[in-house]
Amino acid sequence: MLEDVMFLIFVLSFFTLFYIYFCYPFIIALVAKFKNKDTAQFSNSSEDEPFIAIVVPSHNEEKVIESKLLNHLDLDYPKDRFKIVVLDDTSSDETFAIASRLQAHYPDMIEVFQVFDGKGKTHAINTLMPTLDCDIVVFSDANVYLKQDALKQVSNVFLDSEIGGVAGQLSYINEGVNGSAYSNGLYWRYEEYIKECESNTGSxxxxxxxxFAIRKALYRQLDTSILDDFSTSIGTICQGYRLAYSTAICAYEKGAEKSSEEFSRKVRISNRSFNTFRHLSKEIHATFSMFNLFKLYSHKVIRWFSFLPMLTMFLSSAVWMFFSCIGLTFFLLQLIGYFYLWLSYRNENIKLLGKLNDILLYFVMTNLACFIGVCLSIKGKKITTWKKANTTR
Structure with a gap:
């Protein structure tokens, strides 16, 4: 009897993981084939282009802020129809000095807005947003570079009056590097595919x-404990608009090359994401369609708890092995695998499995980090400040 129970728990846990990472992407891709929701394929005349403000949240970004601004100054969009706003949040390095020097050369196109209280990115954005006079706000991290036609593509998407926000396609320029950067790039392409399919089915x-970009009128003041990009973008759906994804809006950045940096980043993101979900839960359940709730729970909520079925598989096989050689085999495979990946995490030169090693380590590390972040959220922990990964700069 106990053997049957442990076997059943093991199988259910396995299929929970299988659903999260394989079944849901297959389902949403299949639905997208029959319910393709295309974005606008025509463009504004130059006289009708909406005014765009590019907001660049920055905290100690002296290594990248100049190249970031020079990249944006070269964007193919009417120069009198966009501006770049450097949101300097309590920097202690040369970020403000560098941005101010470029502002002096391009006073009509660059603005520097300082926040000194050190309350985190979300609070800084809350402080800035009421001061902006624009039609569309594009949010872009300080280490991200945009393809020359990115603003034109953003403008085209918003010709569809049903769309309240849009995300672009991000590529990692150092994906060829083995380790976390390679795994992150591979995982991100997997994520981007799911986002594209979701967008083609509505949002x-x-x-x-x-x-990502939103209509300025749709921005709402945010609680400082929640993730600004997730909350702001989900908020457009709550207000009755679509949240689209466009492969035509291209951006590039370096991915974290150290597993330790990526682990810390995932803990912070999952903590703030789950805080966001809890904060918006009533509104989400009141405004989302059943199909959007299905997508949200399948893509986000259940996945935040992916480490639980992984742990359950391990524990159930630890009991099942006393009754079955198959149970013993599965337990030993997991035990040896987790121990090897722990050694690989501690010493990134240990890579007996090549690139598969990086993929498996990233999968386990990501799910553990997400689970820790969610548990911290449930315990009331709110991570409001951001520590960037140095290898992404």
């Missing part, structure tokens, strides 16, 4: 801070 379930 994607949350945007990333690397590159």
């Amino acid at each position: 994607m379930m949350g945007a990333d801070g690397s590159i």
Whole structure:
């Protein structure tokens, strides 16, 4: 009897993981084939282009802020129809000095807005947003570079009056590097595919801070404990608009090359994401369609708890092995695998499995980090400040 129970728990846990990472992407891709919701394929005349403000949240970004601004100054969009706003949040390095020097050369196109209280990115954005006079706000991290036609593509998407926000396609320029950067790039392409399928069925379930845009009128003041990009983008759906994804809006950045940096980043993101979900839960359940709730829970909520079925598989096989050689085999495979990946995490030169090693380590590390972040959220922990990964600069 106990053997049957442990076997059943093991199988259910396995299929929970299988659903999260394989079944849901297959389902949403299949639905997208029959319910393709295309974005606008025509463009504004130059006289009708909406005014765009590019907001660049920055905290100690002296290594990248100049190249970031020079990249944006070269964007193919009417120069009198956009501006770049450097949101300097309590920097202690040369970020403000560098941005101010460029502002002096391009006073009509660059603005520097300082916040000194050190309360985190979300609070800084809350402080800035009421001062902006624009039609569309593009949020883009300080280490992210945009393709020359990115603003034109953003403008085209918003020709569809049903769209309240749009996310662009992010690529990692150092994906060829083995380790976390390679795994992160591979995982991100997997994520981007799901987002595209979701968008083609109505709305994607949350945007990333690397590159996304919203109609200025849809911005709402945020609680400082929640993730600004996830909350702001989900908020457009709550207000009755679509959240789209466009492969035509292209952005580039370096991915974290150290597993330790990526682990810390995932803990912070999952903590703030789950805080966001809890904060908006009533509104989400009151305004989302059943299909959007299905997408949100399948893509986000259940996945935040992916480590639980992984742990359950391990524990159930630890009991099942006393009754079955198959149970013993599965337990030993997991035990040896987790121990090897722990050694690989401690010493990134240990890579007996090549690139598969990086993929498996990233999968386990990501799910553990997400689970820790969610548990911290449930315990009331709110991570409001951001520590960037140095290898992404």
